[in-house]
Amino acid sequence: MTAIEFSFHIGRVSKSLKPFAMKLTRDYEDANDLLQDTLLKAFTNRDKYTEGTNLKAWLYTIMKNTFITNYQKMVRKNTFIDTSDNLHYINSLESSTDNSAASAFALNDIENAVKSLDEAYRMPFVMYFRGFKYHEIADKLNIPIGTVKNRIHIARKELKDKLHMYAYWN
Structure with a gap:
């Protein structure tokens, strides 16, 4: 499949990915970012796509895996290591407050x-x-x-x- 054909097929299917991205992220901007990351990964890895298989399912899998990876990075980023003798892992978000304005x-x-x-x-x-x-x-x-x-x-x-x-x- 040529790059132009692949782009055409991705363009047709990509509209159906937005609701799935919204369901995963529950945020409009994050959903747009996730969709963009998914399409970028699809284009860069198009040689791994087997022609004749379900392109939509392939893109959904990429999106789900990208979301999980990003979520795990965020959790690791918000966790710090206590260097005291006991070496406890403390999640820094537990001590944060929420502004309900x-x-x-x-x-x-x-x-x-x-x-x-x-x-x-x-x-x-x-x-x-x-x-x-x-x-x-x-x-x-x-x-x-x-x-x-x-x-x-x-x-x-x-x-x-x-x-x-x-x-x-x-």
């Missing part, structure tokens, strides 16, 4: 978005979010179950539009 801002944005929904959509959505079943909401609000489902769907759609900036946020 971003979470507080996100929660505030979510609350404001829910409050801004029209009352007809907000009530069924909030009840569903709190654990009520569709038929319980329909009985409580005295509306048909199809209307309940429709209003919850519309509320979720509006919230998704209003909170689009958090689409790839952890």
Whole structure:
């Protein structure tokens, strides 16, 4: 297979790798980096690909192995050796603190978005979010179950539009 043919086949398959990268990394930027590393490794090792085999599976394997290798490097980097007599391995992340300011801002944005929904959509959505079943909401609000489902769907759609900036946020 020529380099041009290989590039063409990789280009067709590479779009399906992005969701897998997002699932592994759970971060948009890290997923892009992982995808780039995977494609780079695929191009540099294209002589190891056997024509006629499943290219997609080959790329998924490269991506998974790259992710595992990067994760192991990160863990080793964040672990240091205590040079005292006992030689304990201590993970430095255990003593770190997490800044929850971003979470507080996100929660505030979510609350404001829910409050801004029209009352007809907000009530069924909030009840569903709190654990009520569709038929319980329909009985409580005295509306048909199809209307309940429709209003919850519309509320979720509006919230998704209003909170689009958090689409790839952890």
